[in-house]
Every structure is written in structure tokens, then in C-alpha cells.
Amino acid sequence: MKTLIVLSVLSLCNAFPMPSSFTKCDKRKPDFDECLSEAVRNAISQLVKPIEKYHLPSFEPFQFAGVNFKPGAPSGNSSKIKFTDYRVYGRTKLNSLKAKMNFEDNTLTLELSHPEIRYEFHYEAKGKMFILPFDSAGHGTGTLKNPIYTVKFTLEEYLKDNKKYLRVVDSNMTLKPESMTMYFENLFKNKVLNDAFNQEMTESWKVVLANLSAGYIDSYAKAYGDVFNNFLEVVPLVDLFEGVQ
Template sequence: MNSLVLFLLTVVAFGSCLKLPSSFKKCDRKTTDFNQCLSEAIYGALRILDKPLPSHGLPSLYGVEFPDVFTMGNSTYGLLQKFYQTRYIGLSKPENINAKLDFGPLTITLTIEATYSQLTVETEFEAQGTIVLLPVNVITPVVYTLVNPTYTFTFVLEEYEKGTTYFRVIDSKIDAQTQGLKFDYKGLFSNKVLNEEFNNAMDEKWRQIWILFKSFDEVLFAPLFGTIFNDFLKKVPAAELVDG
């Protein structure tokens, strides 16, 4: 009886395994050009993910939505700011990908360096308080444009068995760099000239502001990308992802 139960569980486990779509490239870790092949495979996969692939737990990476609300400051002593309905536009369209997979004794580290000509971030911005003694109480759309950004995603993986071998994400990190950051607060002030001048002033100070912007990516967005990748890894066995 126990043997029959084990057999049935094994059949179910293997029956639930998914293969990679034929459009996804597969690489052999024993070859000398493995990381180059991996870079090409990830580049191609990102391009395919202009549209979601729900069968494999993958959303569209063209417009990635972040559900969390981020709050900073306070209205008593300055400006309370809230950001919500945030979307990253263009992650599925990198100019170049450099990826490597390092196999350690206990864990595996996947590093993906993705460069873009530009990325845009759309969000709803709510502000209450004062800016240089000027009262502010507004909700407005905002578009941030990153010029020639490079995003480096690091995923630490471990193997586990569920009828066959799978990977899972146990840690995820993001490092972001950009050559410029442009701001477009659509309606922070009712005075159009003042609104335009505010955006111009923000553009000039982009390097200082980028330090804060970058911290959002590292603290808030890295776990979300880890979850997206992990949902995919739950469905596809390791042998389907990498040969060797």
C-alpha cells in the first residue's frame, strides 16, 4: 500500500511539472560559453514577456505593477508624501543583458545586469503639508524617466526535491544606476508655470534625489521581483532550465 501511495504521489508530482516554452533558450552549464548563452536566453525571455505567461506564473514585465503604498515625511513638520499604483514601464525591453550563474556548495547565485536606453516609472503622488512655506494638498500623477539605467538583479537560489529537483529563491537584491532622472509632476500646483519650474528644479537636482529613489528599489521592489521569479521556479523543474 505504501509503495502504491508513493507511486501515485510521484506521478502527480511529475504530471504537474511544466516544460519551458519552445521559444525559451536552454543552456548547458558544462560548456565554456554557458554565461553567454544564459545572457542570450534571459534577453530573449524578457522580450517574450511583453505579454504575461500565466501558465508559468509570469506576469508581463513591460508594465510591472507594485501594490504597496510607500509613505515618507509628515505633514506636521514638512511634507507627507505617499506613492501608490506604481508601475515600471519597459523592463521587458533591455538593450543588453549580462548574466552569470555561480554554483556554490550550498546555494546558487544568479546575477542579471540589464541595461536600458530608458525606463519610466508611473505613480500616483499624494502630498500634504508645505514646500518652502507654500501649502500643498494634492493628488497628482507623476512620471519619472530614467536615462540609460542599469539594473543588476541578484537572486540567491537553493535546490529542493519535490518528485524532481527544483530551484527556489531565498534572497533577492537590486542595484540600480542611471545617467539621469527626469521628473514630470502633472499637477502638483494649479499654476502651470510654477509646476513646470518645479519639475525643472527637480531635474537639476536629480543626483541627490536619485539616492532616495534608488533606496525604494533596494528595499521595496527587490522582494517583489524575488516573488515573481520564485512563482516561476515553483512550476518548472531545474532540469528544464539548465542542462548539465
């Protein structure tokens, strides 16, 4: 723990070159986006463990604090749902990845396809589902089959210690899975009713996802933007890409 604190303090003061195991692509070359796509895929595959010097956490699992949903989500009824201790598994396993960097408007767009993404979380829920009241908490899981995430980072350039850096000023995400299953333990005390409700959510997964997306996707996009920013804070622009000044 002390080592991590020392590294973090040093990172705030110093600039580092790109990690030696990462690929540096040349902006001037016509195959830049192809190179960048492979470079990002390679970098993500290495995050089965954290790279502390660059403030990069492990993506197995990727963790963020949680999500709060407004009354009315996800079913249109008067309910409040809070997800905490949110863990995402499968982010380092990719079917494909396409990256496109636009230096004119400073945006980076990633399209990531995974065979499977699995979520585990703790939930707290209170409200009424149709005529059935509930006030419960417990463990929850979710699984996405063949999801495609499209993440767009909006960047800005700034100077620090006479060196140019990039930082994320906005991030947004879309999600298109082939299918989704979810299971909430103990949402209803009656196990038969609880299992039936979870089965209905699985069968109606497109409606559930549409209602959950507003809170979940924004939180997910911000969490990835924060991780990317941690990396960008310690690697100057000239060390990110060849052919930049």
C-alpha cells in the first residue's frame, strides 16, 4: 500500500514515456487507425492486473462505486434501486476492437466487441412492483452475450511543465448486446415469486436494458473516462503518438 502511495505521488510530479509493452502509433501514416486499434486491444489485454505506475487498474474485474436509479426506473413503477460494489468481468477478452482518433476535433472512438461480459453487484431496492411492495437488498448478477460497446472520449489539450498533455472532458457510451440475463437474490421473500420475476426480466431484457441504460451507461462511461484520464495525466502527448508536436 505504501509503495502504491509513493508511486502515485511521484506520478503526479513526473512524466513517463509510454509503457514498453504498449505500442506507439505514427499519426502521419495512412494505417494509423489500424495500428491504434491493435495497440488499444493489446493494452486492454494486459490489464488482467494493474499497472500501478500509470494508475491503470485491473480490468478483471473492473470495479466502480455504483449506480443510483431515479424513481420510476426500471419498470415505470415507484421504485428506487441502488447498485454498489459493481464488478465487471470479461473486459480483457475481445472479439474485435476498432479505434478511430480524430485530431481535428480531439475525439477518440472505440468499438469493442466481447464474447461475454458478466456483472456482479450488491443492490438495495425499495418501492412497489405493480401491487407488490418490496424493501430488500442482496447480491445481483448480469450476463451480456456478444455485447458491442461504442465509447467516445472527447479530449482537450493542455500544457503542464511545458509539455502538452491530453485529458478527457466528456465520455459517452452505447451498448448493444445479443442477449442479457439478470438475477436479483432476495428481491421478493417468496422464492417462487422471486425466480419468476427474474425470469420475466430475462425474457424482457430489451425493455429492462432500455430503462437501466440512462443511469448505468452514464456511470460506466464516466468510470472509463476517469481511468483513461489517470493514464493521460502521466504520459505527455509526444509519448502517446509519433508525429505530433
